[in-house]
Amino acid sequence: MSVVFAPTIGLRPRETHYCPGCTHGLIHRLVGEVLDELGVLGRTVGVAPVGCSVLAYDYFNCDMHEAAHGRAPAVATGIKRVLPDRIVFTYQGDGDLASIGTGEIVHAAHRSENITVIFVNNAIYGMTGGQMAPTTLIGQRTTTTPGGRDAALTGYPMRMSEMLAQIPGATYVERVSVHSPVYVRKAKKAIRRAFEVQVAGKGFSLVEVLSSCPTNWGLEPAAALDWIKDAMIPIYPLGVLRTPDDPPAYLTAVQPQSDGGAVAGSGMPPATGVVGGDSRGAVPKEGEGSAD
Amino acid sequence: MRTEKCILAGFGGQGIMLMGQLLAQAALDDGLEVSWLPSYGPEMRGGTANCSVIISPEPIPSPVIAHDATSLIVMNLPSMEKFVPDVVPGGFVLVNSSLIEEKVTRSHVEAIYVPCNEIAQELGNAKMTNMVMMGAFVEVTKCVRPESVLGALEHKLGERKAHLMDGNRAAFARGAECAVAARA
């Protein structure tokens, strides 16, 4: 008799707190399976966010850090820099990554931290009970947009993956969905590829996973999956936005010179002679007239 | 020895901070206690710069010179106007007369005028202006040994710039001579 379905060793054998029909558990499982299949589970360190998946540290069967809201990429940076041979991932929701943590995610990508980010976008704040997220759709009712999201007041849905894909350091960026088995399989492939990028030492990888929130969307689980397909995907198109094979053209235009400068006309400042400063009270050094 | 409390002031680029550091290093090498405190702020290149050096055989309590400077080095006019009132009676004011035409009008302080830029240029290197002043200062105050200042400079220049030592030694000596002549 062959085993066709079994719990993954990548997750701890315990019940999750997620609502019925929520796809967080499914996404956890995909991450757990990939870590196991790549043979890296033992040397993986994860970072959990604040949001619905705040307790993810209890579910993943690896060492975990629980970060402050939005700071997971900074925490992951601290871990990866002192433990460069570990596999480090963050698991973040849309409030965590796209709202309070925009600075951290942008700069982790910008530095091309060799980490993997699992970004779960369900277009709403779940844990706090259904408030507007940066990714909430126009017209979508939330407890803080009771009349539906109005772009004039709150802006348009924020497409984090498109935005991050513009960053030179973002090596691999893909958006997937888990609204049907076919898409779940594709999502797993993307997650696998993202971790492979990290294993290969190629830098920052991120997979955005469109996820459902039946509770706060006010939909039955099956209808919620349909809503991902019908309402979310048109705004958040699926697909690969960046791979290690297609760096942006302006990156290849800059060839570092031996003296640390950049090729003239590349539009990039030279690497030397640039002094960082504190915008809150810069203190240029005294032009030292040395005694020579 | 008494406690030497020296304010060094000028504009950025004149090597004010370096002068203070050489003095501090020399004091340390002479086995004395020393503190070096810079002004810091949003001053631009070419703006004002000053530092306070306290040299004493005893541990130094406050590193701040609060209207009790025993000596003052001024390399430009704004510095002279600002700091001369901070010198105690009987203190020294060393003036870079190449850039400051005005005289010290205060009484009970001894002003020594040293044409630092001119001497440095005569010796062929305008960057040695501060070392001319150092020579005069050490001659007047005797708060550190001249060899210690030159030793500190030699260390600072390192091997790569060791060839500059001869010029700087000459600049230092000319400054000292100038001070002797001025006080004679």
Next chain:
Amino acid sequence: MPRTLMKGNEVIGAAAIRAGCRAFFGYPITPQTELPEYMAAQLPKVGGVFVQAESEIAAINMVYGASGSGARVMTSSSSPGIALKQEGISYIAGAELPCVIVNVMRGGPGLGGIQPSQSDYFQATRGGGNGDYRLLVYAPASLQELADLVQIAFDKADYYRNPVMVLADGMLGQMMEPVEFRDDLPRMELPAKDFAATGTMGERAPRVINSLYLKPEELEEHIHRLFAKYEAMKVNEPLVETVGLEGAEIVVVAYGTTARIVRSAMATLAEEGIHIGLIRPITLFPYPMGVFETLPDSVRQLLVVEMSMGQMIDDVRIANEGRLPISFVGRTGGMVPTPALVAERVRELLGATAVGGATEGSGATAYQGVGTGSTTGGAR
């Protein structure tokens, strides 16, 4: 080792590396920027890591990650930047992680100024972050003490699994003084870092670095555990320097560079035959309460001097328990009090009683650790 002339901010970096710090996360802000610059240049030479973070918030959270990974780690900033770090400091204390945080204080509130100040006393000792937690806070007054205390701070952080703050000011960060990196600093026997979440390697159950306790009874128990550590600190860690308490009618209480200004004032007053004492707390938490209980009978009043509107005065009141009248003099906003200002206030307080106390200068310097804590060596 011979004494070397160094700048305060660089002393901090050199001391940290000597203490085994191999990770630094920071952000430029005056007047501490030479420290991250120093670390950027020096850490790679010893196999350490330096990251210029995108913000102080990111920097302190990188510290959280690195510390949770078992590294000896430090961050530094100046007042407004330390305000930004408060979130992470609270999480680090909550997750019981060791780290050293340096604040080279400048004037505030808000953007404030960039000149030396001591107006972050509350922030350091009362905690700007949320929740029931404390930091061990060192307040060095000289670069030698800075060199010693930064090294000791790393051991204390590991020992207590708690963030330790070194509270300096712009003057200390910017000035140069001779420093000796001593080989005889007290070293502690430290527990293994068996909390570090570095990967299970398939050999043990997963570890979690965390400050979340959803069940209030569990959170309360956790906080009680934290406070048992703080109580141990209160017994073992207070450090204080006292000067000339015997025979003094007025005792000045001042910390950090301000205490040095007071020493200059003491010298001036001694020439006039006025003898005052000095209490210089070296730890601000735990505060050296004990020294106030055993003051000589000659002491009639206390004068607190700070580069702020008077923040430490609250702790002096607590320590004094209403025994003696307390006065205050200080400058703030980046203005540095002069010895003359302090001396004048002392004369004023002595008032008609004119010359009080002994006619000798300041007496013998006792640089003592209260309780069983380690001292950091000779007075400046």
